[in-house]
Amino acid sequence: MSESQVALELVDIYKAYGKLEVLKGVSLTAKDGDVISILGSSGSGKSTLLRCINLLEQPAKGEIVIGGEELKLKPGKEGELEAVSRRQLEHMRSRIGFVFQNFNLWPHKTILNNITEAPINVLKQSKEQATARAEELLKKVGLYEKRHAYPGNLSGGQQQRIAIARALAMDPQVLLFDEPTSALDPELVNEVLSVMRELADEGRTMLIVTHEMRFAREVSSQVVFLHQGQIEEIGPPEQVFDNPTSQRVRDFMSSHLG
Known part of the structure; x- marks a missing residue:
């Protein structure tokens, strides 16, 4: 089997709102067929990271590469990055599916x-x-x-x-899910997760911000744990869930999987 292609690459993404730094240099690579779950406490920057990928939020710094094509960025008036070409941005956005909360x-x-x-x-x-x-x-x-x-x-x-x-x-080449079940009544969550599970089985490339721990453990090829805008832990689900190196992640897991 050939080496799978890189579907999405984020390099050193920074984002701040005024003095509040929300993302402090996050780098992440998703290959074709990867399912990456992004976990972390509320306010850790998970949703902001997803929204920076297609410039729904404008990062202050960083590179975004989709399917080998780099999104060309330039500093805007507020010091945040914006697309050099509106046309390229639209083209890149058409390759990213976004499922909102x-x-x-x-x-x-x-x-x-x-x-x-x-x-x-x-x-x-x-x-x-x-x-x-x-x-x-x-x-x-x-x-x-x-x-x-x-x-x-x-x-x-x-x-x-x-x-x-x-x-x-x-x-799309990549599907982004921003807490897709958090606005749902509990009895409706599984019907959405089962569709997502099917997509994972088909080999779709997905980045999922979620609080559904059992689901993340089952479907993910990689789990990323964000804390205060930085990657605290990254690895296969069995490592991040069962044997995390970070005490913070251990505490999080014991309180959420208790």
């Missing part, structure tokens, strides 16, 4: 239109092609029968599964 679906569009919008407008697919793919993805997440409904008629778990289908419709 609060779904971010368009309430005035049907489920089908939520999924076909970007493939038609960004990837320039025909309506027929985009619709066929959307219907296939809706079957995959178990919601084909809801294709003509609106997001407001669906449960949170259903909306999140639609958000996953929407991300997949762009055929």
Whole structure:
């Protein structure tokens, strides 16, 4: 088997809000097929790190490389980095699927239109092609029968599964999940995790910020533990969960897996 390609590389990412440093030089590499869970206490910089990858948050320093292509950045007025080329940024964003905590679906569009919008407008697919793919993805997440409904008629778990289908419709190289189950009622969490588990089994490259410890342990090829904007521990799940070198991680695990 050939050496797997690097899907995403983050080099020395810094981010601050005023004097508060949220990320202090985080570097991370995901190869094709890696599932990396990002754990840590609230406020450790997990979500900010994900949002820096596609410039939803602008880092102050660092490099972002997706599939071997470096996102060209320059210092902006506020001292934060911004894309040199809007066009390159849009192209890079189309290769990254982002699943948000609060779904971010368009309430005035049907489920089908939520999924076909970007493939038609960004990837320039025909309506027929985009619709066929959307219907296939809706079957995959178990919601084909809801294709003509609106997001407001669906449960949170259903909306999140639609958000996953929407991300997949762009055929991204990397999928980012920002606490995808934290806004859900407990009984709806498993329906979302089971879709994510299936994606991991298919070899999708995923970075997942999550509090679902058992899930992270089962699906991850690597686990990253962030503390105050730095990587405190990184390694395979059996090491980070069962035998962490850091006392802080040991304390975290014993309180969350107790």
